[in-house]
Amino acid sequence: MRSVVVIIDGWTDAYDDDTADLRPTWYRLAAVGTTGLVQWSSQLVWYPEESCHWLELFSLDKVFTANHQADPPLGWLQAHAFDKIRSEDGRTWCRLHLTHLYQQRDELLFMSPWRTGQTADECQELAKALANEWQQDGWVVDATVGNGLLLSTQQAFRARTAPLERLERQSLADHLPSGRDGGLLRRLLVTGQMVLNRHTINRYRSASGRMPLNTPWLSGVGAVTNHLAALPLNNSGRCWTTDPVVAGLARLAGYRPILWTAEEDEMAHHLGRMIQDDRHSRLVIHLTTPALLARHGLRQQWRERVAWVDRMVLQPLTGLLDSDHDRLTVCSGYTADEHGLGLPSVAVPYVSATSRQMQRRSFFWQRNKPGQGNAVSPALLMRPGPFTLGDE
Numbered sequence: 218m219r220s221v222v223v224i225i226d227g228w229t230d231a232y233d234d235d236t237a238d239l240r241p242t243w244y245r246l247a248a249v250g251t252t253g254l255v256q257w258s259s260q261l262v263w264y265p266e267e268s269c270h271w272l273e274l275f276s277l278d279k280v281f282t283a284n285h286q287a288d289p290p291l292g293w294l295q296a297h298a299f300d301k302i303r304s305e306d307g308r309t310w311c312r313l314h315l316t317h318l319y320q321q322r323d324e325l326l327f328m329s330p331w332r333t334g335q336t337a338d339e340c341q342e343l344a345k346a347l348a349n350e351w352q353q354d355g356w357v358v359d360a361t362v363g364n365g366l367l368l369s370t371q372q373a374f375r376a377r378t379a380p381l382e383r384l385e386r387q388s389l390a391d392h393l394p395s396g397r398d399g400g401l402l403r404r405l406l407v408t409g410q411m412v413l414n415r416h417t418i419n420r421y422r423s424a425s426g427r428m429p430l431n432t433p434w435l436s437g438v439g440a441v442t443n444h445l446a447a448l449p450l451n452n453s454g455r456c457w458t459t460d461p462v463v464a465g466l467a468r469l470a471g472y473r474p475i476l477w478t479a480e481e482d483e484m485a486h487h488l489g490r491m492i493q494d495d496r497h498s499r500l501v502i503h504l505t506t507p508a509l510l511a512r513h514g515l516r517q518q519w520r521e522r523v524a525w526v527d528r529m530v531l532q533p534l535t536g537l538l539d540s541d542h543d544r545l546t547v548c549s550g551y552t553a554d555e556h557g558l559g560l561p562s563v564a565v566p567y568v569s570a571t572s573r574q575m576q577r578r579s580f581f582w583q584r585n586k587p588g589q590g591n592a593v594s595p596a597l598l599m600r601p602g603p604f605t606l607g608d609e
Contacts, residue, residue, distance in 0.1 A: 218542040221500045222599060227508025228549035229566055239520055240527035243587060250570025253590030255548055255598055270550050271463050273595035275470035288378055291437025294465030296367055298474055309374040311438040313366035314381045315340055315430040327384040333428050339418050347433060350412045351405060374398050378436040402435050409433035454499030463503055481506050485529045489537060511553035535575050543572040564592055
């Protein structure tokens, strides 16, 4: 018996019910199987883009609440995803992004890195230049981690930072690093801006009409104690995601993370072979693009993406699960109208059905709509086997 769980950030929209034509598979699963709401905790302080819901899905929320730091250790988790953490290594890690600041009246505003058209090669070269500048302060830049850059130091470091994912059109002055060591991070940002300003890549970008990557941004500063890195959770399964922080959480929870560094479109083409070749009891698939499009106000593109996910991911999955008790569960990580800001919804809809239920003729459908049912915990969502008593 296999269990496939698909978590889609920005999949549902509280302000738009007219989406049945965009995702017929989602509505079909609700009609033939089990549906309801996933009840998230409202006590966690991680933003959705920093994987608040993944802490609960992987049953790590109490672990991180008990070991709370000034900043969620997103850099450490990203490093853990790439297997860069050693048991004797007590380094402090943080994420490094490159973006563009533009002036509006008397403020400097952030532009999302997804709008800047930056390439992996450009990021690698600019990161190396920053490494040469920052090494005198004891910082090491790791520019070899695929779709994410990392910064680390041997110093114990505490600061509060804002994740770049939620700073589109926000003011720099309102989101500068704070806390005990916030001043040191602000100094790194200033020296980094000077390095980027004089770099040949940015001069070439400006000359060719492209926005220069004029600002480095640091977030998710922290470390995780060694006993956390060795948690014996013993989960068997795999987690496919394009988010390195989610991959780090998956690895910490005992899953084998598959960090997909290409586009989600290419990822979908590989799902069929993976499902057929992989007989692990659990497979978790994480998609993020619907939330990204919603956050940038691209409403029509969001609708097109939702339809693409249903057609290219969910519909094929229903045909690939062949055993009667194989189960497909789909859940919205958070709703599109939240745009990934602040705390996630207290409850979001899920649908779940076995292969046998998917084969039912329409005459026997229960005709429930997504979300119409009892609330369940995130831990139950990830559990293989029957979902709730009587759902068969």
